[in-house]
Amino acid sequence: MKRHEFLRELHKVSANRNYLEIGVNDGRSLKLSRVPSIAVDPAFKVVTEIRCDVHLVKATSDDFFARDNPLAHLRGGRHPLRNLRRGRAPFGYWRRTTLDLSFIDGMHLFEYALRDFMNVEKHADWSSVIVFDDMLPRSVDEAARDRHTTAWTGDVYKVTEILGRYRPDLVTVLVDTQPTGQLVVFGADPRNRVLHDKYDEIIAEYEVPDPQKVPEAVLERVRAVKPEALLEADFWRPLVRARNRGLRRSRGWEPLRSALARLAVSR
Template sequence: MTLLGSRHHQHPEDFMTLRGTARRTLEPVLGVERTKRLRRAERTWRRKAAKAISPDAPQRPGSVQQGQKPEKFQPSDPFAAFPKPSSTLHEMLGRLHKRIQPETYLEVGVRWGDSLTLARCTSVGIDPDFKVTQELHGPMHLERTTSDEFFARDNPLAVFDGRPVDLAFIDGMHLAEFALRDFINIERHMAPGGVVVFDDMLPRNPLEAARDRKTVAWAGDVYKVVTVLREHRPDLVVLPLNTSPTGTLVVLGLDPTSTALDERFDQLVPFLEALDPQDVPEDLLGRSTALEPGVLLDTVDWDTLRALRHRPVGDSELRAFVDRLRELPTLG
Protein backbone atom coordinates (compact mmCIF):
# COMPACT_ATOMS: atom_id res chain seq x y z
CA MET A 1 0.00 0.00 0.00
CA THR A 2 1.20 3.51 -0.75
CA LEU A 3 1.15 6.25 1.88
CA LEU A 4 -2.05 7.57 0.30
CA GLY A 5 -3.57 4.31 -0.85
CA SER A 6 -3.41 2.30 -4.05
CA ARG A 7 -5.00 3.65 -7.23
CA HIS A 8 -5.78 0.08 -8.26
CA HIS A 9 -8.45 -0.15 -5.56
CA GLN A 10 -10.01 3.31 -5.89
CA HIS A 11 -11.93 5.26 -8.44
CA PRO A 12 -9.93 8.22 -9.81
CA GLU A 13 -12.27 10.68 -8.09
CA ASP A 14 -11.74 8.92 -4.75
CA PHE A 15 -7.99 8.91 -5.28
CA MET A 16 -7.89 12.64 -5.99
CA THR A 17 -10.07 13.40 -2.94
CA LEU A 18 -7.92 11.21 -0.72
CA ARG A 19 -4.70 12.94 -1.79
CA GLY A 20 -6.20 16.38 -1.19
CA THR A 21 -7.62 15.36 2.19
CA ALA A 22 -4.29 13.85 3.26
CA ARG A 23 -2.47 17.03 2.29
CA ARG A 24 -4.86 19.29 4.20
CA THR A 25 -4.67 16.99 7.22
CA LEU A 26 -0.90 16.59 7.29
CA GLU A 27 0.26 20.13 6.60
CA PRO A 28 -1.07 21.69 9.85
CA VAL A 29 0.62 18.92 11.87
CA LEU A 30 3.88 18.33 9.99
CA GLY A 31 4.34 21.63 8.22
CA VAL A 32 4.51 22.29 4.47
CA GLU A 33 8.10 21.15 3.90
CA ARG A 34 7.80 17.85 5.81
CA THR A 35 4.52 17.15 4.04
CA LYS A 36 6.20 17.74 0.67
CA ARG A 37 9.00 15.33 1.62
CA LEU A 38 6.41 12.74 2.65
CA ARG A 39 4.59 13.15 -0.67
CA ARG A 40 7.87 12.82 -2.58
CA ALA A 41 8.57 9.57 -0.71
CA GLU A 42 5.09 8.33 -1.67
CA ARG A 43 5.74 9.21 -5.32
CA THR A 44 9.07 7.37 -5.21
CA TRP A 45 7.30 4.26 -3.89
CA ARG A 46 4.78 4.52 -6.74
CA ARG A 47 7.60 4.77 -9.25
CA LYS A 48 9.16 1.59 -7.92
CA ALA A 49 5.77 -0.13 -7.96
CA ALA A 50 5.18 0.96 -11.56
CA LYS A 51 8.57 -0.38 -12.56
CA ALA A 52 7.78 -3.70 -10.87
CA ILE A 53 4.59 -4.21 -12.86
CA SER A 54 6.02 -3.03 -16.21
CA PRO A 55 8.58 -5.16 -18.07
CA ASP A 56 12.01 -3.66 -18.58
CA ALA A 57 12.90 -2.28 -21.97
CA PRO A 58 14.06 -4.97 -24.39
CA GLN A 59 17.76 -5.68 -24.28
CA ARG A 60 20.02 -4.81 -27.16
CA PRO A 61 20.82 -7.56 -29.66
CA GLY A 62 23.40 -9.91 -28.24
CA SER A 63 22.97 -8.62 -24.68
CA VAL A 64 20.83 -11.50 -23.40
CA GLN A 65 23.02 -13.57 -21.13
CA GLN A 66 23.34 -17.31 -21.55
CA GLY A 67 20.43 -19.13 -19.99
CA GLN A 68 18.18 -16.06 -20.08
CA LYS A 69 15.15 -15.70 -22.32
CA PRO A 70 14.33 -12.35 -23.92
CA GLU A 71 11.02 -10.72 -23.04
CA LYS A 72 8.12 -11.81 -25.24
CA PHE A 73 5.63 -9.20 -26.38
CA GLN A 74 2.55 -9.53 -28.51
CA PRO A 75 2.57 -8.26 -32.12
CA SER A 76 1.52 -4.65 -32.44
CA ASP A 77 -1.79 -3.59 -33.95
CA PRO A 78 -1.66 -1.88 -37.37
CA PHE A 79 -0.22 1.61 -37.21
CA ALA A 80 -2.36 4.65 -37.86
CA ALA A 81 -1.82 6.42 -41.17
CA PHE A 82 0.58 9.36 -40.82
CA PRO A 83 3.20 11.11 -42.99
CA LYS A 84 6.47 9.19 -43.24
CA PRO A 85 9.05 10.68 -40.87
CA SER A 86 12.14 12.15 -42.50
CA SER A 87 14.23 11.98 -39.34
CA THR A 88 14.79 9.71 -36.37
CA LEU A 89 14.67 11.01 -32.83
CA HIS A 90 18.46 10.94 -32.46
CA GLU A 91 19.08 12.56 -35.84
CA MET A 92 16.77 15.40 -34.85
CA LEU A 93 18.26 15.70 -31.38
CA GLY A 94 21.80 15.79 -32.78
CA ARG A 95 20.88 18.61 -35.16
CA LEU A 96 19.13 20.46 -32.34
CA HIS A 97 22.32 20.32 -30.24
CA LYS A 98 24.20 21.93 -33.13
CA ARG A 99 21.57 24.65 -33.60
CA ILE A 100 21.19 25.51 -29.92
CA GLN A 101 24.84 25.00 -28.90
CA PRO A 102 23.86 24.56 -25.25
CA GLU A 103 26.31 25.36 -22.48
CA THR A 104 24.40 23.07 -20.10
CA TYR A 105 22.45 19.91 -20.91
CA LEU A 106 20.21 17.76 -18.71
CA GLU A 107 18.86 14.31 -19.57
CA VAL A 108 16.37 12.08 -17.74
CA GLY A 109 16.60 8.49 -18.96
CA VAL A 110 20.17 7.74 -20.06
CA ARG A 111 19.89 4.00 -20.68
CA TRP A 112 22.59 3.11 -23.26
CA GLY A 113 23.80 6.70 -23.77
CA ASP A 114 22.52 7.00 -27.36
CA SER A 115 21.26 10.53 -26.76
CA LEU A 116 23.76 11.62 -24.11
CA THR A 117 26.61 10.98 -26.54
CA LEU A 118 25.32 13.90 -28.64
CA ALA A 119 26.18 16.46 -25.95
CA ARG A 120 29.40 18.48 -26.14
CA CYS A 121 28.91 20.64 -23.05
CA THR A 122 28.64 20.25 -19.28
CA SER A 123 25.94 17.62 -18.91
CA VAL A 124 23.99 15.73 -16.26
CA GLY A 125 22.38 12.36 -16.99
CA ILE A 126 19.88 10.81 -14.57
CA ASP A 127 18.94 7.12 -14.65
CA PRO A 128 18.67 4.55 -11.83
CA ASP A 129 19.85 1.76 -14.11
CA PHE A 130 21.98 3.22 -16.90
CA LYS A 131 24.19 0.87 -18.94
CA VAL A 132 26.16 3.30 -21.08
CA THR A 133 27.78 1.73 -24.16
CA GLN A 134 28.39 4.97 -26.10
CA GLU A 135 31.38 7.29 -25.90
CA LEU A 136 30.52 10.41 -23.89
CA HIS A 137 31.98 13.86 -24.51
CA GLY A 138 32.58 16.98 -22.45
CA PRO A 139 32.24 17.31 -18.66
CA MET A 140 29.75 14.56 -17.90
CA HIS A 141 28.01 13.77 -14.61
CA LEU A 142 25.98 10.54 -14.41
CA GLU A 143 23.54 10.13 -11.53
CA ARG A 144 22.40 6.58 -10.77
CA THR A 145 19.13 7.57 -9.11
CA THR A 146 15.53 8.33 -9.96
CA SER A 147 14.62 11.80 -11.18
CA ASP A 148 12.29 12.31 -8.19
CA GLU A 149 15.11 11.54 -5.79
CA PHE A 150 17.57 13.68 -7.75
CA PHE A 151 15.39 16.79 -7.77
CA ALA A 152 14.58 16.37 -4.06
CA ARG A 153 18.19 17.32 -3.27
CA ASP A 154 18.93 20.79 -1.93
CA ASN A 155 21.01 21.82 -4.95
CA PRO A 156 20.65 19.07 -7.55
CA LEU A 157 22.39 20.94 -10.38
CA ALA A 158 25.31 22.33 -8.41
CA VAL A 159 27.67 21.10 -11.15
CA PHE A 160 26.31 23.85 -13.42
CA ASP A 161 27.67 26.51 -11.01
CA GLY A 162 24.43 28.46 -10.97
CA ARG A 163 23.92 28.45 -14.73
CA PRO A 164 20.44 27.54 -15.97
CA VAL A 165 19.79 24.55 -18.23
CA ASP A 166 19.85 25.43 -21.94
CA LEU A 167 18.61 22.08 -23.28
CA ALA A 168 16.85 19.19 -21.53
CA PHE A 169 15.69 15.81 -22.80
CA ILE A 170 13.01 13.75 -21.00
CA ASP A 171 12.94 10.03 -21.79
CA GLY A 172 12.47 8.34 -18.43
CA MET A 173 9.47 6.32 -17.24
CA HIS A 174 6.95 5.89 -20.05
CA LEU A 175 4.06 6.91 -17.80
CA ALA A 176 2.37 10.30 -18.05
CA GLU A 177 2.55 11.31 -14.40
CA PHE A 178 6.30 10.74 -14.26
CA ALA A 179 6.98 12.61 -17.49
CA LEU A 180 4.91 15.59 -16.35
CA ARG A 181 6.59 15.64 -12.96
CA ASP A 182 9.99 15.55 -14.67
CA PHE A 183 8.96 18.60 -16.70
CA ILE A 184 7.78 20.44 -13.58
CA ASN A 185 11.09 19.76 -11.83
CA ILE A 186 13.22 20.59 -14.86
CA GLU A 187 11.47 23.83 -15.81
CA ARG A 188 12.49 25.34 -12.45
CA HIS A 189 16.10 25.11 -13.59
CA MET A 190 15.69 26.09 -17.25
CA ALA A 191 16.82 29.24 -19.03
CA PRO A 192 13.70 31.18 -20.15
CA GLY A 193 14.87 30.77 -23.74
CA GLY A 194 15.91 27.16 -23.24
CA VAL A 195 14.39 24.11 -24.92
CA VAL A 196 12.85 20.96 -23.43
CA VAL A 197 12.45 17.85 -25.59
CA PHE A 198 10.25 14.81 -24.81
CA ASP A 199 10.50 11.42 -26.50
CA ASP A 200 7.60 9.02 -27.26
CA MET A 201 4.91 11.68 -27.66
CA LEU A 202 3.27 10.31 -30.84
CA PRO A 203 2.37 6.64 -30.37
CA ARG A 204 1.44 4.86 -33.60
CA ASN A 205 -1.55 3.00 -32.19
CA PRO A 206 -3.31 2.71 -28.81
CA LEU A 207 -1.60 -0.60 -27.99
CA GLU A 208 1.81 1.08 -28.25
CA ALA A 209 0.46 3.73 -25.84
CA ALA A 210 -0.57 1.23 -23.16
CA ARG A 211 0.55 1.88 -19.60
CA ASP A 212 1.03 -1.85 -19.13
CA ARG A 213 3.63 -2.60 -21.78
CA LYS A 214 2.53 -5.10 -24.41
CA THR A 215 4.73 -4.39 -27.46
CA VAL A 216 8.46 -4.28 -28.22
CA ALA A 217 8.28 -0.66 -29.38
CA TRP A 218 6.59 1.09 -26.46
CA ALA A 219 5.69 4.75 -26.13
CA GLY A 220 3.57 4.45 -23.01
CA ASP A 221 0.98 7.11 -22.24
CA VAL A 222 3.30 10.13 -22.01
CA TYR A 223 1.36 11.57 -24.96
CA LYS A 224 -1.06 12.93 -22.33
CA VAL A 225 1.53 15.57 -21.45
CA VAL A 226 0.72 17.31 -24.75
CA THR A 227 -2.89 17.80 -23.67
CA VAL A 228 -1.90 18.97 -20.18
CA LEU A 229 0.58 21.56 -21.45
CA ARG A 230 -1.84 22.90 -24.07
CA GLU A 231 -4.68 23.24 -21.58
CA HIS A 232 -2.89 24.35 -18.42
CA ARG A 233 0.16 26.20 -19.76
CA PRO A 234 -1.01 28.20 -22.80
CA ASP A 235 2.04 30.44 -22.33
CA LEU A 236 4.26 27.59 -23.55
CA VAL A 237 4.96 26.81 -27.21
CA VAL A 238 4.26 23.08 -27.66
CA LEU A 239 5.53 21.61 -30.93
CA PRO A 240 5.12 17.88 -31.72
CA LEU A 241 7.64 16.67 -34.32
CA ASN A 242 7.11 13.81 -36.78
CA THR A 243 10.20 11.76 -35.93
CA SER A 244 10.57 8.00 -35.96
CA PRO A 245 9.70 5.82 -34.29
CA THR A 246 7.29 7.36 -31.77
CA GLY A 247 7.49 11.12 -32.20
CA THR A 248 9.05 13.97 -30.28
CA LEU A 249 7.77 17.05 -28.47
CA VAL A 250 9.70 20.35 -28.30
CA VAL A 251 8.65 22.91 -25.67
CA LEU A 252 9.77 26.56 -25.63
CA GLY A 253 8.75 29.76 -23.88
CA LEU A 254 9.68 28.36 -20.47
CA ASP A 255 8.94 30.07 -17.15
CA PRO A 256 11.07 28.80 -14.24
CA THR A 257 8.86 30.78 -11.83
CA SER A 258 5.60 29.09 -12.86
CA THR A 259 3.82 26.96 -10.24
CA ALA A 260 0.66 26.28 -12.27
CA LEU A 261 1.38 22.62 -13.04
CA ASP A 262 2.69 21.80 -9.58
CA GLU A 263 -0.41 23.29 -7.95
CA ARG A 264 -2.73 21.35 -10.27
CA PHE A 265 -0.82 18.07 -10.31
CA ASP A 266 -3.09 16.25 -7.86
CA GLN A 267 -6.17 17.33 -9.82
CA LEU A 268 -4.59 15.94 -13.00
CA VAL A 269 -3.81 12.51 -11.53
CA PRO A 270 -7.08 10.82 -12.65
CA PHE A 271 -6.41 11.89 -16.25
CA LEU A 272 -2.72 11.02 -16.16
CA GLU A 273 -3.25 7.59 -14.58
CA ALA A 274 -6.31 6.54 -16.58
CA LEU A 275 -6.04 2.79 -17.13
CA ASP A 276 -5.76 0.88 -20.40
CA PRO A 277 -6.99 0.80 -23.06
CA GLN A 278 -5.80 4.29 -23.91
CA ASP A 279 -7.86 6.73 -25.96
CA VAL A 280 -5.14 8.48 -27.97
CA PRO A 281 -6.33 11.70 -29.71
CA GLU A 282 -6.63 11.31 -33.47
CA ASP A 283 -4.43 14.35 -34.15
CA LEU A 284 -1.58 12.63 -32.30
CA LEU A 285 -2.11 9.22 -33.92
CA GLY A 286 -2.27 10.79 -37.39
CA ARG A 287 0.35 13.43 -36.49
CA SER A 288 -1.74 16.12 -38.19
CA THR A 289 -0.69 18.74 -35.63
CA ALA A 290 2.98 17.71 -35.78
CA LEU A 291 5.74 19.57 -37.62
CA GLU A 292 8.26 18.27 -40.10
CA PRO A 293 11.53 18.36 -38.09
CA GLY A 294 13.31 20.27 -40.85
CA VAL A 295 10.79 23.09 -40.61
CA LEU A 296 11.78 23.69 -37.00
CA LEU A 297 15.49 23.03 -37.39
CA ASP A 298 16.14 24.86 -40.66
CA THR A 299 13.78 27.84 -40.59
CA VAL A 300 14.09 29.08 -37.00
CA ASP A 301 16.74 31.74 -36.33
CA TRP A 302 18.63 29.83 -33.68
CA ASP A 303 21.37 32.49 -33.50
CA THR A 304 18.77 34.94 -32.22
CA LEU A 305 17.40 32.45 -29.70
CA ARG A 306 20.90 31.79 -28.37
CA ALA A 307 21.38 35.54 -27.89
CA LEU A 308 18.05 35.84 -26.07
CA ARG A 309 17.83 32.62 -24.10
CA HIS A 310 19.14 33.99 -20.79
CA ARG A 311 16.90 37.07 -20.85
CA PRO A 312 14.47 37.28 -17.89
CA VAL A 313 11.00 35.77 -18.05
CA GLY A 314 8.68 38.18 -19.84
CA ASP A 315 11.40 39.91 -21.85
CA SER A 316 9.57 41.42 -24.81
CA GLU A 317 12.09 40.37 -27.47
CA LEU A 318 12.28 36.80 -26.20
CA ARG A 319 8.49 36.55 -25.86
CA ALA A 320 7.91 37.89 -29.37
CA PHE A 321 10.47 35.47 -30.82
CA VAL A 322 8.95 32.45 -29.09
CA ASP A 323 5.39 33.44 -29.98
CA ARG A 324 6.30 33.45 -33.67
CA LEU A 325 7.10 29.76 -33.40
CA ARG A 326 3.38 29.06 -32.90
CA GLU A 327 2.91 29.96 -36.56
CA LEU A 328 5.15 27.21 -37.95
CA PRO A 329 3.20 25.03 -40.41
CA THR A 330 2.03 21.62 -39.25
CA LEU A 331 1.46 18.48 -41.32
CA GLY A 332 -2.33 18.80 -41.12
Protein backbone atom coordinates in the same frame (compact mmCIF):
# COMPACT_ATOMS: atom_id res chain seq x y z
CA MET B 1 14.51 11.97 -39.63
CA LYS B 2 15.24 9.66 -36.71
CA ARG B 3 15.02 10.94 -33.16
CA HIS B 4 18.75 10.89 -32.47
CA GLU B 5 19.48 12.70 -35.71
CA PHE B 6 17.00 15.39 -34.67
CA LEU B 7 18.52 15.65 -31.19
CA ARG B 8 22.01 15.94 -32.69
CA GLU B 9 20.88 18.87 -34.85
CA LEU B 10 19.03 20.42 -31.93
CA HIS B 11 22.29 20.56 -29.99
CA LYS B 12 23.74 22.54 -32.90
CA VAL B 13 20.96 25.05 -33.58
CA SER B 14 20.30 25.73 -29.89
CA ALA B 15 24.03 26.23 -29.22
CA ASN B 16 23.34 24.97 -25.72
CA ARG B 17 25.93 25.63 -23.08
CA ASN B 18 24.77 22.77 -20.86
CA TYR B 19 22.58 19.69 -21.11
CA LEU B 20 20.35 17.63 -18.83
CA GLU B 21 19.13 14.16 -19.77
CA ILE B 22 16.55 12.11 -17.88
CA GLY B 23 16.63 8.50 -18.99
CA VAL B 24 20.10 7.44 -20.15
CA ASN B 25 19.72 3.76 -20.97
CA ASP B 26 22.74 2.78 -23.11
CA GLY B 27 23.94 6.35 -23.77
CA ARG B 28 22.94 6.74 -27.43
CA SER B 29 21.47 10.18 -26.85
CA LEU B 30 23.98 11.26 -24.21
CA LYS B 31 26.88 10.65 -26.62
CA LEU B 32 25.61 13.57 -28.73
CA SER B 33 26.48 16.14 -26.06
CA ARG B 34 29.71 18.14 -26.16
CA VAL B 35 28.95 20.47 -23.24
CA PRO B 36 28.85 20.04 -19.44
CA SER B 37 26.04 17.56 -18.85
CA ILE B 38 24.06 15.76 -16.19
CA ALA B 39 22.45 12.42 -17.00
CA VAL B 40 19.97 10.77 -14.63
CA ASP B 41 18.82 7.15 -14.67
CA PRO B 42 18.37 4.62 -11.84
CA ALA B 43 19.62 1.77 -14.02
CA PHE B 44 21.77 3.15 -16.83
CA LYS B 45 24.01 0.80 -18.80
CA VAL B 46 26.16 3.06 -20.93
CA VAL B 47 27.94 1.07 -23.64
CA THR B 48 29.09 3.89 -25.92
CA GLU B 49 31.86 6.46 -25.64
CA ILE B 50 30.73 9.69 -23.98
CA ARG B 51 32.54 12.80 -25.23
CA CYS B 52 31.46 15.45 -22.76
CA ASP B 53 32.08 16.45 -19.16
CA VAL B 54 29.23 14.46 -17.63
CA HIS B 55 27.92 13.70 -14.18
CA LEU B 56 26.12 10.35 -14.35
CA VAL B 57 23.52 10.09 -11.61
CA LYS B 58 22.24 6.64 -10.66
CA ALA B 59 18.93 7.69 -9.12
CA THR B 60 15.34 8.36 -9.99
CA SER B 61 14.70 11.83 -11.34
CA ASP B 62 12.47 12.64 -8.33
CA ASP B 63 15.31 11.81 -5.94
CA PHE B 64 17.80 13.73 -8.06
CA PHE B 65 15.77 16.94 -8.06
CA ALA B 66 15.17 16.62 -4.32
CA ARG B 67 18.90 17.14 -3.73
CA ASP B 68 20.36 20.42 -2.58
CA ASN B 69 21.75 22.20 -5.64
CA PRO B 70 21.16 19.30 -8.09
CA LEU B 71 22.85 21.19 -10.92
CA ALA B 72 26.11 21.55 -9.00
CA HIS B 73 28.06 19.85 -11.80
CA LEU B 74 27.17 22.61 -14.25
CA ARG B 75 29.73 25.26 -13.35
CA GLY B 76 29.29 24.46 -9.70
CA GLY B 77 25.54 24.88 -10.04
CA ARG B 78 25.92 28.63 -9.54
CA HIS B 79 28.22 31.38 -10.67
CA PRO B 80 28.92 34.86 -9.33
CA LEU B 81 27.18 37.87 -10.80
CA ARG B 82 29.98 40.13 -11.94
CA ASN B 83 27.92 43.28 -12.03
CA LEU B 84 24.56 44.44 -10.78
CA ARG B 85 22.63 47.45 -12.02
CA ARG B 86 23.75 49.45 -9.02
CA GLY B 87 27.42 48.67 -8.89
CA ARG B 88 29.36 45.48 -8.47
CA ALA B 89 27.88 42.36 -6.90
CA PRO B 90 28.73 41.93 -3.22
CA PHE B 91 31.00 39.09 -2.19
CA GLY B 92 29.10 35.81 -2.05
CA TYR B 93 26.26 36.91 -4.33
CA TRP B 94 25.27 34.09 -6.73
CA ARG B 95 22.93 33.54 -9.61
CA ARG B 96 21.30 30.18 -10.36
CA THR B 97 22.35 28.05 -13.30
CA THR B 98 19.74 27.86 -16.05
CA LEU B 99 19.33 24.75 -18.18
CA ASP B 100 19.73 25.43 -21.89
CA LEU B 101 18.69 22.04 -23.30
CA SER B 102 16.89 19.22 -21.49
CA PHE B 103 15.80 15.83 -22.80
CA ILE B 104 13.05 13.95 -20.94
CA ASP B 105 13.04 10.25 -21.78
CA GLY B 106 12.50 8.55 -18.44
CA MET B 107 9.61 6.44 -17.24
CA HIS B 108 6.96 6.13 -19.96
CA LEU B 109 3.97 7.11 -17.85
CA PHE B 110 2.52 10.59 -18.19
CA GLU B 111 2.63 11.43 -14.48
CA TYR B 112 6.39 10.75 -14.35
CA ALA B 113 7.07 12.76 -17.51
CA LEU B 114 4.92 15.61 -16.18
CA ARG B 115 6.82 15.67 -12.89
CA ASP B 116 10.08 15.65 -14.81
CA PHE B 117 8.92 18.71 -16.71
CA MET B 118 7.83 20.46 -13.52
CA ASN B 119 11.24 19.82 -11.98
CA VAL B 120 13.18 20.84 -15.08
CA GLU B 121 11.15 24.04 -15.38
CA LYS B 122 12.29 25.12 -11.92
CA HIS B 123 15.80 25.32 -13.38
CA ALA B 124 14.84 26.68 -16.80
CA ASP B 125 13.99 30.03 -18.37
CA TRP B 126 11.99 31.37 -21.32
CA SER B 127 14.94 30.68 -23.63
CA SER B 128 15.39 27.06 -22.50
CA VAL B 129 14.58 24.20 -24.85
CA ILE B 130 12.87 21.17 -23.30
CA VAL B 131 12.31 17.99 -25.32
CA PHE B 132 10.05 15.03 -24.55
CA ASP B 133 10.64 11.74 -26.33
CA ASP B 134 8.07 9.11 -27.42
CA MET B 135 5.17 11.53 -27.79
CA LEU B 136 3.53 10.06 -30.90
CA PRO B 137 2.64 6.39 -30.37
CA ARG B 138 1.83 4.45 -33.52
CA SER B 139 -0.87 2.27 -31.98
CA VAL B 140 -3.05 1.91 -28.92
CA ASP B 141 -0.97 -1.10 -27.85
CA GLU B 142 2.21 0.95 -27.98
CA ALA B 143 0.56 3.62 -25.80
CA ALA B 144 -0.52 1.22 -23.05
CA ARG B 145 0.42 1.98 -19.46
CA ASP B 146 1.21 -1.67 -18.87
CA ARG B 147 3.88 -2.64 -21.36
CA HIS B 148 3.14 -5.67 -23.53
CA THR B 149 4.94 -4.69 -26.78
CA THR B 150 8.60 -4.51 -27.76
CA ALA B 151 8.35 -0.85 -28.81
CA TRP B 152 6.64 1.12 -26.05
CA THR B 153 5.83 4.80 -25.62
CA GLY B 154 3.44 4.45 -22.71
CA ASP B 155 0.91 7.23 -22.25
CA VAL B 156 3.31 10.19 -22.14
CA TYR B 157 1.49 11.55 -25.21
CA LYS B 158 -1.03 12.97 -22.72
CA VAL B 159 1.51 15.59 -21.64
CA THR B 160 0.86 17.53 -24.86
CA GLU B 161 -2.82 17.96 -24.02
CA ILE B 162 -2.09 18.69 -20.37
CA LEU B 163 0.36 21.48 -21.18
CA GLY B 164 -1.99 22.93 -23.77
CA ARG B 165 -4.83 22.97 -21.27
CA TYR B 166 -3.08 24.06 -18.09
CA ARG B 167 -0.12 26.00 -19.50
CA PRO B 168 -1.25 27.97 -22.56
CA ASP B 169 1.59 30.39 -21.83
CA LEU B 170 4.02 27.77 -23.18
CA VAL B 171 4.57 27.00 -26.85
CA THR B 172 4.65 23.30 -27.66
CA VAL B 173 5.74 21.85 -31.00
CA LEU B 174 5.11 18.22 -31.90
CA VAL B 175 7.85 16.92 -34.18
CA ASP B 176 7.38 14.07 -36.65
CA THR B 177 10.58 12.17 -35.89
CA GLN B 178 10.94 8.43 -36.24
CA PRO B 179 9.93 6.19 -34.72
CA THR B 180 7.66 7.75 -32.08
CA GLY B 181 7.87 11.53 -32.31
CA GLN B 182 8.97 14.23 -29.91
CA LEU B 183 7.59 17.36 -28.27
CA VAL B 184 9.67 20.53 -27.99
CA VAL B 185 8.60 23.06 -25.37
CA PHE B 186 9.54 26.75 -25.33
CA GLY B 187 8.81 29.56 -22.89
CA ALA B 188 9.44 27.87 -19.54
CA ASP B 189 8.61 29.98 -16.49
CA PRO B 190 10.13 28.76 -13.20
CA ARG B 191 7.74 30.99 -11.24
CA ASN B 192 4.62 29.36 -12.64
CA ARG B 193 2.93 27.09 -10.06
CA VAL B 194 -0.15 25.96 -12.00
CA LEU B 195 1.01 22.40 -12.63
CA HIS B 196 2.10 22.01 -9.02
CA ASP B 197 -1.22 23.33 -7.72
CA LYS B 198 -3.29 21.23 -10.15
CA TYR B 199 -1.18 18.06 -10.12
CA ASP B 200 -3.60 15.91 -8.12
CA GLU B 201 -6.50 17.10 -10.27
CA ILE B 202 -4.58 16.23 -13.44
CA ILE B 203 -3.69 12.74 -12.20
CA ALA B 204 -7.28 12.03 -11.19
CA GLU B 205 -8.52 12.89 -14.68
CA TYR B 206 -5.81 11.47 -16.94
CA GLU B 207 -4.80 8.26 -15.17
CA VAL B 208 -7.16 5.69 -16.68
CA PRO B 209 -6.82 1.91 -17.16
CA ASP B 210 -5.83 0.30 -20.44
CA PRO B 211 -6.69 0.32 -23.24
CA GLN B 212 -5.90 4.01 -23.60
CA LYS B 213 -8.13 6.11 -25.82
CA VAL B 214 -5.43 7.62 -27.99
CA PRO B 215 -6.73 10.54 -30.10
CA GLU B 216 -6.69 9.93 -33.84
CA ALA B 217 -4.81 13.21 -34.26
CA VAL B 218 -1.97 11.71 -32.22
CA LEU B 219 -1.91 8.39 -34.08
CA GLU B 220 -2.04 10.17 -37.44
CA ARG B 221 0.41 12.92 -36.40
CA VAL B 222 -1.94 15.61 -37.60
CA ARG B 223 -0.30 18.46 -35.69
CA ALA B 224 3.31 17.33 -36.00
CA VAL B 225 5.80 19.43 -37.96
CA LYS B 226 8.62 18.03 -40.02
CA PRO B 227 11.84 18.10 -37.99
CA GLU B 228 13.64 19.97 -40.78
CA ALA B 229 11.06 22.77 -40.58
CA LEU B 230 11.76 23.33 -36.90
CA LEU B 231 15.53 23.03 -37.23
CA GLU B 232 15.64 25.46 -40.16
CA ALA B 233 13.34 28.06 -38.57
CA ASP B 234 14.66 31.60 -38.39
CA PHE B 235 14.26 32.12 -34.65
CA TRP B 236 17.24 30.08 -33.44
CA ARG B 237 19.94 32.74 -33.87
CA PRO B 238 17.89 35.47 -32.13
CA LEU B 239 17.02 32.99 -29.37
CA VAL B 240 20.65 32.06 -28.75
CA ARG B 241 21.73 35.70 -28.88
CA ALA B 242 19.02 36.78 -26.43
CA ARG B 243 19.80 33.88 -24.09
CA ASN B 244 23.54 34.54 -24.08
CA ARG B 245 22.97 38.24 -23.46
CA GLY B 246 20.68 37.40 -20.56
CA LEU B 247 17.69 39.26 -21.95
CA ARG B 248 14.65 39.22 -19.74
CA ARG B 249 11.48 37.40 -20.72
CA SER B 250 9.74 40.73 -21.33
CA ARG B 251 12.26 41.55 -24.09
CA GLY B 252 12.86 38.17 -25.70
CA TRP B 253 9.80 35.96 -25.39
CA GLU B 254 7.22 37.63 -27.63
CA PRO B 255 9.39 37.66 -30.78
CA LEU B 256 10.07 33.95 -30.23
CA ARG B 257 6.38 33.22 -29.67
CA SER B 258 5.50 35.02 -32.90
CA ALA B 259 8.10 33.07 -34.88
CA LEU B 260 6.82 29.78 -33.46
CA ALA B 261 3.25 30.78 -34.31
CA ARG B 262 4.29 31.28 -37.93
CA LEU B 263 5.86 27.84 -37.93
CA ALA B 264 2.63 26.34 -36.61
CA VAL B 265 0.59 28.03 -39.33
CA SER B 266 2.89 26.76 -42.09
CA ARG B 267 2.71 23.10 -41.12
